[in-house]
Amino acid sequence: MLRVTFIGVGGWVTNPSFGHISILVEGGSSKVLLDFGEGSYWGYVRCVGREPWDVDYLILTHRHGDHILGVPTLAQMARARGRVVRIASIPDAVGAVKDLLRAVGARHCLENLDFTELSLGSEASLGGVRVKAIPAKHSVTASSIIMKISSYVVAYSGDTLPNPSFLSEARGADVLIHEVSAPRELAEEARAYGHTSEVDVEYVVSYVKPRYFIPIHYSEYLPRLPAVPGTELVAPSPCGRVVIK
Numbered sequence: 001m002l003r004v005t006f007i008g009v010g011g012w013v014t015n016p017s018f019g020h021i022s023i024l025v026e027g028g029s030s031k032v033l034l035d036f037g038e039g040s041y042w043g044y045v046r047c048v049g050r051e052p053w054d055v056d057y058l059i060l061t062h063r064h065g066d067h068i069l070g071v072p073t074l075a076q077m078a079r080a081r082g083r084v085v086r087i088a089s090i091p092d093a094v095g096a097v098k099d100l101l102r103a104v105g106a107r108h109c110l111e112n113l114d115f116t117e118l119s120l121g122s123e124a125s126l127g128g129v130r131v132k133a134i135p136a137k138h139s140v141t142a143s144s145i146i147m148k149i150s151s152y153v154v155a156y157s158g159d160t161l162p163n164p165s166f167l168s169e170a171r172g173a174d175v176l177i178h179e180v181s182a183p184r185e186l187a188e189e190a191r192a193y194g195h196t197s198e199v200d201v202e203y204v205v206s207y208v209k210p211r212y213f214i215p216i217h218y219s220e221y222l223p224r225l226p227a228v229p230g231t232e233l234v235a236p237s238p239c240g241r242v243v244i245k
């Protein structure tokens with residue numbers, strides 16, 4: 001059984017009720033967090049009902065604030081509780097997190113973070129979870145993630161234009177979590193900033209044909225999405241949860 005819990009579902013410029021990105025994926029005995037935007041620590045506590053110390057790894061896709069700005073609070077709380085948090089990410093984002101902790105006066109909390117660097121294009125084992133970081137097409141160095149957790153394949157786009165190398169690896173995944181950052185009226189602007197719009201996601205879902213499609217990284221608007229035969233659409237909201245067999 002796979003359980004996906006949404007802590008936050010919004011992009012950086014978003015509706016206040018959406019929160020910033022963080023997703024908890026639980027399969028078998030493994031627990032992985034995907035991204036940790038602003039407010040994610042207390043969002044996690046509110047949504048899950050406990051502090052996140054039993055999470056095996058936090059995977060950060062890239063350095064943008066809506067994906068990493070929750071880390072300083074996570075690090076401070078880890079220090080207060082005598083915990084160490086394992087973070088896996090590409091070198092650019094690891095550097096950004098270290099710079100961020102120094103910038104906000106929390107350099108000493110780096111001792112409470114244990115970093116694993118993910119090489120773009122390579123697979124890694126994070127505990128019992130196999131992870132491949134694929135270069136994303138975004139405005140900064142960024143990764144999309146293919147994750148084998150328990151017997152499930154979860155594909156998470158992070159922030160990106162529709163990307164053939166990610167989509168081919170994601171094809172037939174149990175779960176596709178893909179950003180939909182803009183309504184169709186703003187499709188060109190979305191492309192210019194390395195994001196996927198309602199227009200472009202139609203192709204993405206039709207090509208990947210996942211069992212479940214979960215749109216995420218909402219702007220100020222709820223995405224309007226087409227039905228794709230053979231794929232169930234799950235529309236997430238903060239503290240929402242989906243269980244998949």
Ligand SMILES: [Zn+2]
Binds near residue numbers: 062064138159
């Ligand atoms: Zn981004």
